[in-house]
Amino acid sequence: MNGHDAMLEDVAVYALGALPREQARAVREHLASCAECAAEYRRLKPAVDAVAYSAEACPDAASGAVVPNPRLKTRIMDEVRRSVPTRLSNVGEMRAVRPIVWPAYAVAAACLAVALITTAFNISLNEELHQTEAQVAQLGTHAKMLTRQVAAQNTELVDLTSSDSQHYAVEDGEVVRHGNRLYIAMDSMGTPPRGKVYQAWIMRKGAAKMTPSVTFMPDRKGIAVIHVPTQASQVAEVAVSMEPEGGSKQPTSKPTFIVKLT
Amino acid sequence: MSRVRTRDAAAFESLYDAYHRLVYGIAFRIVGEAAVAEDVTQTVFLKLWSAPERFDGGNFGGWIARVARNQALDIVRRKSHSETELSEAMPDSDLLEERVFSEIDAAQVRRAIAQLPAEQREPIELGFFGGITHAEIARRTGTPLGTIKTRIRTGLGKLRSALEGTVAV
Known part of the structure; x- marks a missing residue:
């Protein structure tokens, strides 16, 4: 090629x-x-x-396939309708039922001009209102997402700080086990050279060799808190090594650390 | 879309009826939770209502699918804590001219994808719905990176040919 x-x-x-x-x-x-x-x-x-x-949800709920909740449409359309500006045609309808006073053309023209200016002003205000409401709705959705994210991070925080967590010190950090969850918490890792990442490895109890796990990068301050997706109770050893981007099936460099979980 | 730009709620409702299953389906496939997929769907459609000018022409279905994918992957990215290598967001619009399937049907696409060999289907679905890079796909599947790239190209080419036989392009 x-x-x-x-x-x-x-x-x-x-x-x-x-x-x-x-x-x-x-x-x-x-x-x-x-x-x-x-x-x-x-x-x-x-x-x-x-x-x-190919991911389009099936329109037929009876098929058992994934379908959006019909209340979702109500929720969205309520937001949309609340933000629709007043239509000019409504002004015309209102004028049609008002008694017309002759011959005050000048007064009528002035009233019409005021009405049009007021309507235009209303449209402008409604436009701003609609944008604000849409932003509020988006913020509400974002807040819900953040709430879920915070809940996940709270779990992580509790796991890392709980008195019944087991801490295994390693150079520049520690490995933490809480219940069946496992974390690697590092506080001053060096930044890997270009094209390299850190990779976690686990040795399951009774196994003869390491199994590859997640790859990760520390932040600018060298901090990395990684949840290792595994059943912690089944793990005998944890290691970290520097590997090419995308990770490796077998360690290709000397591990940064290896720690036995007792 | 031109009527949506003039704040026509009825036109917006028609768009919602036509595309909400696509948006929700993509979101659900990526985030895997109904409540979160609904949040994504709501965000995508309210963004469309508040800023319809973001769609600047072309195939509306393809555009809103990319917006839905990016929105859903944002959530996955926030949750991932950089455990996996994630791909760049797809642009909402492409500078290049984009020919698109004018009549597309989810069932036809599902059949066409199902006919792909698993070794080609898997990296395509992982890349699109998993939001991960080719390197991460290679790592997860235990396949050399070059092989993954070849399979993605071959699979997309076959998919294109299969759909050309069933819909106008």
Whole structure:
């Protein structure tokens, strides 16, 4: 495979939305100057859109497939209708039932002008109101998501600080076991070189070799708190090593630490 | 969409009726919880109502699907604590001209995807609904990275061909 064939494969992965940020930027720049790759992108992108359609919820609740709750529509349409501005046609209807006073054309014209200005002002105010209401609704939704996230983080915090948690000190941090949950909490990890990440490893009780677990990166201050997705009671040892991006099946470098869970 | 831009609630309701199953289905597939998928659906449609100018033409279904995917993946990203390597968000609009399936049917797509070999279907679904990178897909499936890229390209090409046989493009 030549270099350009490899780029065509990157274009397919880009169309799928599965490239990391830097590579995606490189492909995007390449597409702007390469007709062959741009054509390949246009060929494959509709297939990616089609993948999205495969998730469309089934309209028939009786089929047992996933269907949205009908109350969701009520909730959304209530928000929308509350924000719809007053229609100009309503002003016309109101004027139709008012007695017209002749011959005060000038007064009528002035009234009409005031009415139009007032209506325009109302529309403007309603527009602002609608935007505010939509923002409030979005904030409400966001708040619910944050609440769930905070609940998960509270669980993590309780696990890490609970008096009945077991702490195993390692260089620059500790491994914490609480019940059947397992965490790696590091406070001054070095940033891995470009193309490398940290990877957790677990040795299950009775096993002869390490099993690969999650990859992770510390933040700028070297802090990383990682939930290791496993049944902690079944784990005999935990280790961390530096591995190529995407992780490895077997450790390829000397572990940063290995700790036995007693 | 032009009527939605003029604050026409009835037009918006028609759009909701036509696309809410798509938005909710994508969200549910990604977040896996009905309540969260409803939150995502509500956010996507209220954003559409408050800022319809974000849709600047092209295939509306493809656009709102990308918005729904990005919104749902944002939640997964916030929960993930960087345990996995996540892909870049898909742009709401593409600068390139995008030909799209003009008549698309979820059942047809599901049949076409089901006909793909599992080794091609799995990385495509992991990439789209899992929001993870090709490298992470390779790690999870225990497959070399180059093989994953080839399978994604081949699978998408087959999907395109399969759907060309059933719908207008």
